[in-house]
Amino acid sequence: MTQVSIVIVAAGRGSRAGEGLPKQYRKLGGKAVLRRTIESFLAIDPGFDIRCVIHPDDKALYEEATAGLNLFAPVFGGATRQESVFNGLKALEQDTDYVLVHDAARPFVTHEVVMDVIKALDAGAEAVVPGVPVADTLKKVQDGTIKHTVDRSGLYAVQTPQGFPYANLIAAHEAALGRELTDDGAVMEAFGAHVAISKGDSGNFKLTTPDDFKKAEQQTMMALGDIRTGSGYDVHRFEEGDHVWLCGVKLPFTKALKGHSDADVGLHALTDAILAALCDGDIGTHFPPSDDQWRGAPSDVFLAFARDRVLARGGQISHVGVCLVCEKPKIGPHKDAMRDRIAELLAIPASRVSVQATTTEKLGFTGREEGIAAQATATLRLPMGDN
Known part of the structure; x- marks a missing residue:
């Protein structure tokens, strides 16, 4: 040969x-x-x-x-x-x-x-x-x-x-x-x-x-003319603790989020958004909560996995957005740090990352401060003809 x-x-x-x-x-x-x-x-x-x-x-x-x-x-x-x-x-x-x-x-x-x-x-x-x-x-x-x-x-x-x-x-x-x-x-x-x-x-x-x-x-x-958008949604309840992980940033708080991993509701929603755009299952498909190896795992592992699935298909992540829904903790002072961390994990400019926050005006489980919800979107560009 x-x-x-x-x-x-x-x-x-x-x-x-x-x-x-x-x-x-x-x-x-x-x-x-x-x-x-x-x-x-x-x-x-x-x-x-x-x-x-x-x-x-x-x-x-x-x-x-x-x-x-x-x-x-x-x-x-x-x-x-x-x-x-x-x-x-x-x-x-x-x-x-x-x-x-x-x-x-x-x-x-x-x-x-x-x-x-x-x-x-x-x-x-x-x-x-x-x-x-x-x-x-x-x-x-x-x-x-x-x-x-x-x-x-x-x-x-x-x-x-x-x-x-x-x-x-x-x-x-x-x-x-x-x-x-x-x-x-x-x-x-x-x-x-x-x-x-x-x-x-x-x-x-x-x-x-x-x-x-x-x-x-x-x-x-x-x-890269095959442009796709995916959305993700996740919820985690509060439990006893002294900090929460949100969008890859550790925030001191009077409670913690309950979950199999580090319960980063923002990164979980974003991981699902990217996988949705790829039509590639969801976070539970690839990282089932029944698998003990993911107990306490940092959620940046899940987001990096989704990123690599995009790159493996010759694509690129064009834009992502996360909206956190909660009364507390206050998200505003930490938005830039969250954007920077997500940009670092996805290897894209922070100018292509949006982090927003809102409340439900005291309505529902987030209004009663029982937990945090997150919605996310991801826009990908894939090669034309990609399956």
């Missing part, structure tokens, strides 16, 4: 896209660009051997971006892209047949682009570079003046991943040490190899400028 390895080059310091972060760690649709790039390859073939080449200063950013992914340890890059790729190649297993080198800032790589590169290598190509024909008219400009029109016939804008037999590429990099070449196709050209062109995709663009990120956000949102 052919062993294909992917070297993802993520050691650059480029921040022209704004926000002061290297662009591969900027968020795109709630996820770091690098994570989206990795997940694109894993969706094509989970068997790919993926090695990321990163800057030594970015280790914490890398660990945050790739949390939960089963990857090899990252490789530290060099002073140039060429050195970084070489470091990545040296880290690969020697039984690698093909290596595909890809820019971390191209998160929209497709199955077709990758497989066309591999098919060309299977057919005996020494090197394969995907590209798209140049469509715009090209002008040669000097000192702000157009000198002449460039013939665009036969001109291609090249992309990544660029594919090579592993032994050929590492030998070419060894021979090119000390030279500055723009990409791995150029390294192979300098080595005397014939470089084939395969079919690229206009959607497989590289994120460089703020406009690129705007375009990428639009592309991501279009792909």
Whole structure:
């Protein structure tokens, strides 16, 4: 079986896209660009051997971006892209047949682009570079003046991943040490190899400028066009105690909420809202109160589970809201802390989290201060065609 390895080059310091972060760690649709790039390859073939080449200063950013992914340890890059790729190649297993080198800032790589590169290598190509024909008219400009029109016939804008037999590429990099070449196709050209062109995709663009990120956000949102809303409701009665947990925040109080877990009525309702939007049962389905392992459990475990169910389906949480219904304790002073905690648990901005509170004007069980009720809503974006 052919062993294909992917070297993802993520050691650059480029921040022209704004926000002061290297662009591969900027968020795109709630996820770091690098994570989206990795997940694109894993969706094509989970068997790919993926090695990321990163800057030594970015280790914490890398660990945050790739949390939960089963990857090899990252490789530290060099002073140039060429050195970084070489470091990545040296880290690969020697039984690698093909290596595909890809820019971390191209998160929209497709199955077709990758497989066309591999098919060309299977057919005996020494090197394969995907590209798209140049469509715009090209002008040669000097000192702000157009000198002449460039013939665009036969001109291609090249992309990544660029594919090579592993032994050929590492030998070419060894021979090119000390030279500055723009990409791995150029390294192979300098080595005397014939470089084939395969079919690229206009959607497989590289994120460089703020406009690129705007375009990428639009592309991501279009792909997540299945918009769903779910609601949840929960009630817990009071018992003796000295605090309550509400929306992940511990509030000193003269009573406690009775429940199998920590009885956080706000997080329970919100967990059910997310599961409802997924049509994936409810909190009791996944965490039955008859199971002693959940006795006294913090409710953030349940909410994190619901969050991960969304992410596992390639979706994102767009907005959540919780409304707490009680006479006491007073919720107002704690709303911001609750919003921040929910945002932290769901890995979304606090600007997408609403926490409200109301009373029933002394009516009903909440009016008699017998317990607390919570209503919640969650809006999700899932990939089109999701079941």
